[in-house]
Amino acid sequence: MGQKPLFLKACAREPVERTPVWLMRQAGRYLPEYLKVRKEAGSFLNLCKTPALATEVTMQPIRRFGLDVAIMFSDILVVPEAMGMKLDFLEGEGPVFADPLKESSDLKRLKQPNVEKKLGYVYNAIEEMRAALPANVPLIGFAGSPWTLATYMIEGGTTKKFTKIKTAIYKDPVFLHGVLNALTDTVIDYLNGQIDHGAQAIQVFDTWGGILSPKNYQEFSLKYMAKIVKNLKKTGPDGAQVPVILFSKGCGNYSEEIAASGCDVVSLDWTADVKKIRRKLGKKVAFQGNLDPAVLYAPEAVIRKEVKKTLKLFGPEPGHIFNLGHGMEPDMDPENVQVLVDIIREESTRSIAKQ
């Protein structure tokens, strides 16, 4: 067995020679080579469900930029689909559940799936990805948080106002908790399966936690993520620790509560008050983040300035994985990603050497 990869060291708050880096949505539409495979696949769901193609797009940013971590290419909504909800991705509209959940009587439509059977294509992809990746590049598996998945299942797709699910909070919390409980059980099974098949770290994406009041965030989002963290396998088949990363967008405020879930890494977006959070929690968890993705639209000198600021905010103690505060956008320039990655390497190597 070789040296522990940088990313896994950083997750464990062990010293590193430079800050590991990956980018949320690093496999995606900003890459011409992705668009080519996406076209071949015919549909987005077919891309997710064909292990060879999912593996190819997972590898693309690793090959191109030499990033320190890969994240399996998939979509968070394969989970509700596996539970029995018909899912479509409409061009220009995003995901659509034609028959959204409305009330408690709809709960019987949600099946607890045999994940090996229903989501076996993800596990096959993980095995292919792990075989294709260099030994020093770990593979992250992931799932959506129950709250975030429920927004799509109840709204019927993407939404700006979250009217239906927020109505459920106040009008029918029993129904909503029913949905969240069912999702939590499935997500636990699904993620443990990912670990069994070779995922070396797990990230839970809670994209919509930030629309909730503090009390509702606790009750409808964090509580279920904490249950997931508690029920995940702590080690993979090779005996290595499997760190868990929680990312609740717009929830820097709740970092203490998030850290108390028992997760290993708190992922922050660019609105978080990193200095304060780091001071309070730096001995308890590692952090991931939190560059404003829009910095990728800027010239090199600005990218360098912002990278240095970010490294300084999270430093100097160990326990930082460099990432964006949210995902890559289709109109971003891959050349700027290379610039960003090179600068992170250079600046973090320098600042760590100085200590």
Add this chain to the structure above:
Amino acid sequence: MGQKPLFLKACAREPVERTPVWLMRQAGRYLPEYLKVRKEAGSFLNLCKTPALATEVTMQPIRRFGLDVAIMFSDILVVPEAMGMKLDFLEGEGPVFADPLKESSDLKRLKQPNVEKKLGYVYNAIEEMRAALPANVPLIGFAGSPWTLATYMIEGGTTKKFTKIKTAIYKDPVFLHGVLNALTDTVIDYLNGQIDHGAQAIQVFDTWGGILSPKNYQEFSLKYMAKIVKNLKKTGPDGAQVPVILFSKGCGNYSEEIAASGCDVVSLDWTADVKKIRRKLGKKVAFQGNLDPAVLYAPEAVIRKEVKKTLKLFGPEPGHIFNLGHGMEPDMDPENVQVLVDIIREESTRSIAKQ
């Protein structure tokens, strides 16, 4: 002169017998009587620009619910229009600036308007509204924050991703500061004119402050709002104090900095940690907020529970104006608004009497 209205007492953190209440976007599409006038007006901009019609829709929620404050009916985007930008409201699409600002050379297109001339229709409306309102119902004037106005002027309309203005932050901050400075000067003139013509309080709406990093919020949003606060007339033509309310959506985190601007009232949305903020700042400023608007989709018992929670969070010291954390939505039921207002009256009278 009669008694000081409840709302103005609360803004000054003076004791009140019950908590005053108004609702952001209280004049709007959820009211059938609004829809009737909106139809008569032909276009949304025409409704804003016809003092008699703007007055009528301003009065509607006062008449119907007996709210404690009126807010002049208008739109934040009349300011960039007065500065020379062509504005349209397209059905189902919202506001559109067909020729958005792109770079410093576009700054010459922004005129510092003679507000009495260019925005005289707003001032005429304010005078009509003031004449129509009962003496104990103050009239709030308002403007968008420079940052929020700039998002529309640079993006060309509403946006989900804010790509263009965020690119400007990192790529061309000189251009962006040029836009913000021009807007700040005009907003100061515009709001002082509102005070001259009868607005008894001012609210600055910073709907998009929350998409910024802490440092960028300070530099691109709050700095300009603070300049506005400093340059507003402190008293109206009748010699009464004119309180200023700042509302940066999603910025509960920054309440200390917002309060340091010198504003009288900090308006909070439902994601704010009210208890903590209140503890820290309760002697310095009053607060407005912060019920999750989605509570209006719930049955009466839930509305009561949530109102009581909100009153408790902000109490027991004086200095609370009850409001939603954001605006009314078109699909909300006016009957539930009446229920909400009645409950706020009843519960706040009771809890204040107990002290």
